[in-house]
Amino acid sequence: MRASCDRRPGNKANHGHRLLLATLLACAFGCPAGNLQVAPIVLEFTEKQQANALWLQNNADHPINAQIRVQQWSQTTASDQLEPSQALRASPAIIQIPPGQRQLVRIVRPMPMPTAPVQHEQAYRVWVDELPQIDGPQPAGLQFLLRYSIPVFVLPDGAQPREQIVKAPVDTSALQASWQVLADALILDVRNTGNQRVRLSELGWVADKGTITPLQRGLLGYVLAGQRMQWKLPLATRLPVTGHLQARLNDAPVAQILPSATH
Missing domain, CATH: 2.60.40 (Immunoglobulin-like)
Known part of the structure; x- marks a missing residue:
């Protein structure tokens, strides 16, 4: 597996230094850039599973604040479409990670489990956004804020997780x-x-x-x-x-x- 990393620049003045937003499209292995790390970088829910664990790691020497949100993912026009969704939620949605520590974020399914069999896998993306520092000394020079885009799949009835099995030729x-x-x-x-x-x-x-x-x-x-x-x-x-x-x-x-x- 491989992860695709796309750096997306954006200008934002903040106490004399610039912030750049780096978007990491997590598809297989996490990109090892920056102080904020996220694992795992693909999540799968079985048909009866109500929660999954997402770990945020802070490798910096200062606290990192992050926001976590969920969007539904479709390809109805032969391109990726993302829309806000309440089918999955992040708990907590905003978090502070102390230096050198990691924190757990639960991705939960708050809605009742469907009574009818689910025929097709449902797809979502979890966005993890590093937030700018507000308190404390401001670093000088060019700064990067990380954004992770993590695929999340709710499996149909009877399907086996695909990320935890030995890879084999596909039908x-x-x-x-x-x-x-x-x-x-x-x-x-x-x-x-x-x-x-x-x-x-x-x-x-x-x-x-x-x-x-x-x-x-x-x-x-x-x-x-x-x-x-x-x-x-x-x-x-x-x-x-x-x-x-x-x-x-x-x-x-x-x-x-x-x-x-x-x-």
């Missing part, structure tokens, strides 16, 4: 991929008709002669259960006319061919 019968090769980019559209998410990484184009052209090193992204996702990937070189796409699915040890819907 691809629920996946349908289509793509369009442009002069300088490849547009990939993947539909997932299964009842659990699929994570794609190490995407490559395999020519009929067997030559592999890497298109995305590391994580590409998720296709959520019963939904569809699209990516536009820049091309450094023209692809062979005939071939197919392959990717590692759910961090399986070897890449698998993406089933084509139109090719």
